[in-house]
Amino acid sequence: MHPDQNFFEAGAHSLTALRVLTALGTAFPGRAPTIADLFNNQTVATLAAALSADAVGTPQVVHLSRTGTRPMLYCFPGLMVNTREYAPLVRRLGPDQPVTGFVCYSLTEARKSVVSVEDIAARYAETIRAECAGRPCTLLGWSWGGVLAYEAARMLGSDVDLTFVGMLDVCDIDVNFAVGALPRLSPEARSARQAQVALWLERSPMRADWEDLFRRMDEGLTAQFLAYVAASGPLPADGPGLGSKEFELWTFVDNTLLYRGYRAAAFDVPIRVWLAGESLARGLNHVDWSRYSRHVLSRDVIPGVTHREIVDSADFHASFAARLDAGRA
Structure with a gap:
């Protein structure tokens, strides 16, 4: 790739950008650029200049x-x-x-x-x-x-x-996660889903993130998540990298939790x-x-x-x- 060629015009996309950032963070641990820096400096030449000038870090x-x-x-x-x-x-x-x-x-x-x-x-x-x-x-x-x-x-x-x-x-929030839209799970089905989630957490690379998220969820959202598990099939365990299916699911549920607590004035x-x-x-x-x-x-x-x-x-x-x-x- 030519130093003056636009990174995105050459075929890069968001996930490619995240991989580049991971590599740059390893190469420049004291001056790790953000995804915003990559979007603001879209050629190798301009990004190198920003790194050299320590003009990175815009979040x-x-x-x-x-x-x-x-x-x-x-x-x-x-x-x-x-x-x-x-x-x-x-x-x-x-x-x-x-x-x-x-x-x-x-x-x-x-x-x-x-x-x-x-x-x-x-x-x-x-x-x-x-x-x-x-x-x-x-x-x-x-x-x-x-x-x-x-x-x-x-x-x-x-x-x-x-x-x-x-x-x-x-x-608005997905209807499956809306406040008050409680699913109908029998005690047996709920226990089965809880056991499924427990087994999944044992192999999840994002176990600590999920456990923190579960602690912040109320009873209603927990029931909705279990119903989602019942309907969606195997849960992904390819996190925690940006772009992984597991990270996407975690972000969706975390974001749902944020929006459930928001009351627009x-x-x-x-x-x-x-x-x-x-x-x-x-x-x-x-x-x-x-x-x-x-x-x-x-x-x-x-x-x-x-x-x-x-x-x-x-x-x-x-x-x-x-x-x-x-x-x-």
Whole structure:
């Protein structure tokens, strides 16, 4: 690979990036770069320069587009994804639109100290406040990132001039893990599942992480997890590396626990909603933002795309660009 060739344009993806970071952390133990550093320095040459200058260690902020005179757009990620998913939208918006993204907390060391949705949102809000206090900006959140965008907006209050908060196919907690959706497990079935989990923990590389998570789960979530085990088949034991199936499952349950403890407060911020047509067809439980804000300005459906595809949809890009231009007219 040529030193000036873009790492991602050469075919790298998020999991490749995580493997590169593991190798770099071993080679540079005192100056271990983060995934945000890799996204901000996407060639061997620029990353080497940052390492040499000891200019690494940024945990969450990615500069998707540094140029442009328009107000900043901040992009919030969904679970277990990073900001690279927004790259096609950034290209569509053009060189006059500066864009900053945030790396999902579950891909950073910060996940070890996170105890609430508010913790995560506060870190994002702090960055936005420092850069945009008294000035206009727009927030966009995909999937559960929309909840973080909303909470960050609420924390920012009048400190910034929010054009709107964009909600990209934002769904509530999986119905199988919703508060009050208790499964029906007979005492025999529950005992069998508990025994299955106990055997799995004996060989799990993430045993300590799981045991800590189980201690934090209430009776309802524990019952739901056991029902999930009964329906999902063999539990993965390939953790704890980022990108492993076991780590993904642990992150999903941990994130569910965080969101079950979150209670959104009303805040009349302007909101625009985009929904994936296939998500509606499947009956996914989208968040009804009119319950929290009296200023839901639009609700656009992007036909023919799934929850994962909508962020890459040209139809969504065009719709978002038009709403962005209208809000700044």
